[in-house]
Amino acid sequence: MQVARLLLLPFSLIYSAILFLRNRLYDWGLLNSTRSKVPTIVVGNLALGGTGKTPFTDYLLAHLKPHFSTAALSRGYGRSTTGYLQVSTTSEVKAVGDEPLLLAYRHPKTQIAVCEDRVAGIEKMLSEKDRDIDVIVLDDAYQHRKLKGDVYVLLTTYHRPYFRDFVLPAGNLRDPRSERHRADIVVVTKCPPSLTPDERSVITRHLDVTKGTPVFFTHLEPVGYIEASTKQPAQTPESAVIVSSIADHAHFEAQIKRQVKVLNHLKFPDHHSFDSKDIQRIADNIDSFVKDRPVVITTEKDWMRLAQFQDNLKNIQVLYQPVNMNFLDDENKFQDHLIDLVRHARRV
Structure with a gap:
């Protein structure tokens, strides 16, 4: 694998140069960038997926709510439609x-x-007249340079921070490391809760952010299991078959293994569109471990796509595991700093 990445390095250098030029054209004003009428918070990363943008956006929406009328805008990765659509609990995945x-x-x-x-x-x-908006959170828009955001929050994971990565195709970065300097806040995600202050200092030094840019450390905290059919809390099962279609299968599996005997892990590509063959594969796996009486455990995000097959899964107990993003420390400092940035970005 390492040899293959080395062979791809020349292509990464070419691609990196193209990206660097594109970003400078926006910085110099040679390519047009538009600022919104209301403040915007851009959440993103330099890497391809798996940094925890959705849990972080969820956190922002919950904690900005007491201070601002907040909205969220996403690309809607993997959807079958195009253009603008409002999202509600009645929307089709x-x-x-x-x-x-x-x-x-x-x-x-x-x-x-x-x-x-x-x-x-x-x-x-x-343009919607039914409610006022004070601030808009944009999920996964760090590379969307046509928009000139007001607050840029850059996420990078503890296990694979951008300073240990390369631009595509040799690595997983979709922007050069130099683009870290556009960030107003940097957040290291998926950290072990036991990460020491000295270890954080070392990581902060390697991140090499612009002077004055604060760095925060977070981890994903599972909040029990939910019975998919009833939406009620469920007890921790003894054994399970894991089903996931996310960017970071290993992190999810490690969380489950702390309490549950994992019999098998069915891994699908990120944002996979499940079909009847997939459902049958899940059912066959459960049947093959019938003596262990396992349940299916999936992520909350994956259940959004599996829910349409609820009738096909009625004979299988399916649990999903919600996760919340928590700060290791300095949460109040983060919130105060973010709120100040948004207030300073308000249009007169």
């Missing part, structure tokens, strides 16, 4: 995407929409 639908379930009173063109999407959101 194929139409809006799994992550926006999850956010709609968690924040039913918050205006959530999808649009691949963020500038057009924001204009459409602001």
Whole structure:
């Protein structure tokens, strides 16, 4: 694998140069970038997926709510539609995407929409007359340079921070490391809760952020299991078959293994569109371990796409595991800093 990445390095250097030029053209004003009429918080990363953008966006929506009338706009990755669509709990996952639908379930009173063109999407959101909006959170928009955001929050994972990665195709970065300097806040996600202050200092030094840019450390905290058919809390099972279609299978499996005997892990590509053959494969796996009486455990995001097959799964106990994003420390500092940035970005 390492040899293959080395062979791809020349292509990464070429691609990195193209990305660098593109970003500088936006910085120099040679390519047009539009600022919204209301402040925007851009959440994103330099890498391809798996950094915890959705749990972080969920956190922002919950904690900005007491201070601002907040909305969220996403591309709606993996959806079958195009253009602008509002998202609610009655939306179809194929139409809006799994992550926006999850956010709609968690924040039913918050205006959530999808649009691949963020500038057009924001204009459409602001044209809606049913509610006022003070700030818009944009999920996965760090590379969307047509929009000039007000607050940029850059996420990077503890296990694979951007300073240990390379630009595609040799690595998983979709922007050069130099783009870290656009961030107003950097958040290291999926940290072990036991990460010491000295270890954080070492990571902060390697992140090499712009002077004055604060760095925060977070971890994902599972909050029990939910019975998919009833939406009620469920007891921790003894054994399970895991089903996931996310970017970071290993992290999810490690969380489950702390309490549950994992008999098998069915791994699908991120944002996989499940079909009847997949459901049959899940059922066959459960049948093969019938003596262990296992349940199916999946992620909350994956259940957004599996729910349409609920009738096919009625003879199988399916649990999903919600996760919340928690700060290791300095949470109040983060919230105060973010709120100050948004207030300073308010239009007169």
